[in-house]
Amino acid sequence: MKRRVLYTFLVVALGLFSIFSGAVLGRKSVTLKGSDTMVILGQRWAEDYMKAYPDMIVQVTGGGSGTGIAALINGTTDIAQASRPMKQSEKDKLRDRFNTMGNEIPVAKDGLAVYLNEANSLAELTLAQIKDIYTGKKTNWKEVGGPDAKIILYGRENNSGTYVFFKDNVLKGEDYAPATQTLPGTAAVVNAVSKDKNGIGYGGAAYAKGVKFAAVKKDEKTPGIKPNPETVADGSYPIWRHLNWYTRKKPSGDVKKFVDYVLSKEGQGIVTKVGYFPVN
């Protein structure tokens, strides 16, 4: 009889352990997944945070905003990094699986730069011209005041938040021209434009090495503005966005500590160092 009681107790204890090990012991690590635009930022935060809290493990991976949000819905990441807002269909999936509406935390601001090759004589583009170029209505640089040469379009893959943001806000929902060459990351877009004198690309301002930024004009009458901390902060640069974190529920425990750190003066200082703009 005693043995039976003991076995029952052991089974119950094991069950309870398995429950709480997931809830308590397993929380010593925090995982971030998603936006390629934000992957360097996430890594820098993680390195700095782990120096301050050596018992914590913060894992950061990219894959694109869509991939990060899918991982949040599947329960395989604690935080999704996204450079675009969550879609309604994604919110619905999260709600149906976890009874939660998701929690959006803006962690940085980003000016979305339009990259040109340094040899390109063109310096300015209006929003309408950028839209016409990327939707395939204008295919030669001379149509927008540049040299007589075919425009070569570089862009991101459709799981990228940058792709979605650019489509929604610059192309106003229209589709990209089929000639757009899709590349797996902002760094790849910058690299392609830096080697192609007729190339044009778009992506985060933090990645601009070997290319120049086009000054963007809201319309023909307004001056061209390049993305920098001042123009993004005051909204005069027309293509900017929040870089967000998404959690399933309001942060608690170790996730909350990490969020608090990222929004602190130290965390926002790293935002500036990486080349983005603080939210406060």
Next chain:
Amino acid sequence: MIRKLTVILVLSAVFGYRMAIAAEDTLSQRFEDLERKVEAMQEPFLTMQGDVENLKKLKLSGYMQVRFDYADSAKSGLDNEAKNSSISAFGNNFYIRRARFKVTYEPSPLNSKYVFYFNFGRSGFPTILEAYAQLYKKFLPDGSIGADLTFGQFNVPFGYEIEYSSSKRDFGERSQAENALFPGERDRGVNLNFGFSQPTLPFDWKINFALLQGKGIGTGSSDWQDFTKAKDMIGRTRFNYKNYYLGFSYYYGQTYVEPVPFSSVWTDTNQDLVVDSGEVTYTQAKNSDLFDKVRSGVDAQLYFDLLPFGGTALRGEYYQGFGVGSKDSRFQGYYAWFSQQITTKFGLAYRFDRWDPNARENAKGDRVDQHDFVFHYYWDSNTRISFEYVMPKDELDPALAGDKDRKDNVFRVQTLFVF
């Protein structure tokens, strides 16, 4: 000597220069060759990229529910057959409740969708659950205001439960009211849906209008035929503000009852081949009948975080109306559903579900109150194991001596695989 040395040096320089030019030529040629090879590789790569893009338009998804039911009725025999059709009354069984496979084709640019949805259920025979074409129209470029039109066989746009997939629901079956009112949850017809949804705003709104056959699916071999002239109509609207959802649904249709011709049946009881008195049974002719079928419903859902455990959902729905089965029936049903997520690994839920097919005051003994408890363990992102206890309670009829609650509780273990 100096002259010889000078000649050798000049010859060496000329030779070296020629060699250097030759090497440079070779290098340049090799670089050009390499460039051509890379360009040549780009062509099949672009073709492959195009093929992959085409394949991405085709999406495959589905799920499977494998169960073991341990039923009280199995111990008590068929006399205790459950009143509730969704309860297994015939014993303890391993079975596949749902095995579903969906093929969706979404062309690009995204302005239409085509769906084939198959079910391999308890019978093992495949049936088509859904087959429809859906056309989208954006009224604003960002898609915040848009509409879609669906033709074919699809989910009936009434209430909350139908649109909420069985692959997500906490409980093995939908509520009793939904099972009684919408057999198969699908019908054939056309559905127009308007929607407003903007990610930066905290609310969204949907409105549906559908014309349907009205007989559902899986109700017989002639369920595709509707003898009523007018089609059944459904209107539904659903409003969402942050974590609050509220929906109203209204259904108006008609039920056609086939005429019964006059008939007489002779049973030669004493086998004397003579029509004796009492050996003929007469059935009087009945005209066909057409009566209204009206259903209305309201549903609400609320979601909030119960820290540090996880998300909590409260859901409820109320149905009422008349014209199910007979002209005079007036039904009423509702459920209240509590669901709690505990970390990403566990979940708990409870539902109280009432169904009264004849809600008139003088009708007793046909109402069923059902309590449903479930515990989930999420094995991984694709698999959920559930332990459920279903406890129907029968309304007792005071006019019937010895009337008592039937033994029809069920303990269920279910594994759900989703892909």
